[in-house]
Amino acid sequence: MQIRVVDAAANAGPQVPAHLQRIFIPQLTLSSICTHKFVKGKVIQKCPLVDLDKDNYILKTVIQEHKPQHDVPPGLTDINVIFFGKLAKEFLETVQQEDVVVLTGFTIGRSPTAIKDGLHSCYLQLAGGEAHVYVFPGSTPTPGLTTSTSTNSTGTTVSTSENPKPKYTYTPLKDLKPGMIVNIYGVVTFFKQPFRTKGTDYCSTLKITDESSVKIGCSVFSEKVEEHPKVFKNGDIIRLHRVKVQFFNGSVNVVTSLGFSVLTFDGSVGTPIVPCTSSRNFHFSEQDKQTVERLRQWATNQALLAAPSTVQLAHVQPSMYFDLTCQLLAKAKMDGSCTLLKVWDGTRCAHPLLNVFVKPEALEGSVNVASGTDLVANVLVYDNHVEVAQELKPGTFLRIYNLHAILQTTSTTPSHLCFHLHGGTSYGRGLRVLPKDSLDLQQLHRTLELVTTSCEEALDDPVDIWSTPPESLNALLDEKETAAVRTCDHTLEQVPLSNVKSCTPPRLFHVRAQVRSFQPRRLYQALKLRCPHCRALFDIPDDEALASVFQKAIRGVRFGSLSWAATGFLDSSETGRKIAIHLPNWDKEELIFLEGATLEEVCCISKNLSNIVPVRSCGESMVPMDLSVPFLFQGKKRHYGCRDCSSVRHLEDFTCEEDEWNAKPISEVLGIQPLQYALLMKMELEDESGSLETLLWDDAEKFFQVTAADVAVSQELQNKIQWTMNRLCPPGSTIAERPWLELCIAVYTVEEGGRSTVCYQVLNTESTGPHVTPAQE
């Protein structure tokens, strides 16, 4: 049985295994480690059982954190739990609403309904043999789970003293007298992370207070950084054993003495009281718990924590000093006294952020997870902090204390925010790694989860059984400002551009990058003519060149007489010059051969007639005029032929078998290999790992969602391409301001003249944005 009912009154019967550690629902994040963990909560909702087929059931329930603290919103305490298989049915039959349950062997997923139902951003999934449920019927008290053991952050299980007689006595801070060696408790009001002294040790400087409001300075000395108090923020509670009281500069302070020990606790009322230490052996009693509770409550009432020093990137202002809670994405050593940290907290700064560019090979880690460099803060860490910074691994969660936001303005670039952690320890300057499960990281985890939500992940969620479409996810995706998305269904992992560059072709990759530059800048030059037969590529002749060819042809015109066509003459705009119109069909004007007209005249006539073929006569026969000009005009459309692949025929006869003329039969009759319109652009892409020259060619039409042939005749579509490129690479913008593109890239080789070149092409990708054509610019 995977479900066991625990009889709380009896000491026999099933028990929750002692090796399991409780994880509190408010602390759960997508990245929480669930092995050997349990969640305890009250069943507050049971949905109807979904019966898929034999022994295959799904049951959705909502569990509320057991004995939640006040003021914790349901978004933290109430979590969706989905049971699968037999367990679902068993749970339905065994567990009643209001029962308290302990769940183990679960996995965590992102709740697709979090925004809609306002519950926890994660959900728990219980499936398979690993999953177990312990039920405490009704809301009976459940001894054996909450008080007999507690665990610290290092996983050490600590026995709780049942003996009420206190082993240690703690001296109130007001009673400290120089010369005493005492144990003390206090609330931290100022702290510095451990720093190297001129002596042999590291020193932590703190100021603490207690109910007497006396403020006492503390100096903790130890050669080992890990033996120093782990203080994360003002308001944290500290317990010091064996400190020596001194008198200095008119006030009392304490210094650690031989055999000292230190514990710290989160100072927030209502959070679990978990002693924080690297020590494997320490004493911790119910009395300690009460002291921490008391000090927490007192500090809260004193409003000691009134002004939180941590500021999100979104609220950072130039020149500000602040504490930043963030995740390290990448780092690079700049020089001996400076290390660059690229960090993010998932929020977007209101000011443009400086991107300190470093060579990809010098960068450890990647900023590719961040959906836009405008989410990535570049932090320059100086002098004494370099030692700590160098030890950091990308992915680590950090708090940076007394970070300085500096507006960098040069004459050429607009101002950008850069962040400096200056040398020294003034104002508590420093860095500290935050444990992954730190309560201080809840907000950050949530923000990062929202920012990194991708379409594919959304599909992985068990949306079907939730009966709620993940609208919220779509909404989030809209906000991501991805200016191009892949349309392929390859499940390739996204890689840095440097990987693409270093691979052996042929390969296919998914990348996320920005457009550094593109060519041609004059977008009409992106429109090309391509021969599907010989693959030759031609520029589209401009009207001036075309006009000159027509002009030349007029000069040598000698109208012939054709037995197979009716020939008429029009007066041209010039005195005496005639234009010949040959109609192969008496009664149809769908196809006419035109001779002796200027380009302007051809265009004018083609406005009203469907198919115009410019020709020149050779006695009784007729040939297309010249392959450097269109062989066919259809209204605004111009059709060109390939100079190399066409074998132009002299028309000596013309029988009309076609009911309707269009370019294909006309080109066949004339012996012309028609050219196709195509779009060709070069885009230089860039990400943190470097840059890459790519072509937009085979799938260029897909990218812009146009056909090249339509672009050739539509000012509106030309504007659309212009608009798209302006969006990808706004004129005058810095790279940080440009949107990100999610691209599918093919790497291949092209053999030319005995040499092979590696090429990169963007495939299967569409630019995003309004699909209606924007107003003409």
Next chain:
DNA sequence: GCTTAGGATTGG
């Protein structure tokens, strides 16, 4: 061997 620091910014 028994000190070190003893809060307090403008700077790459």
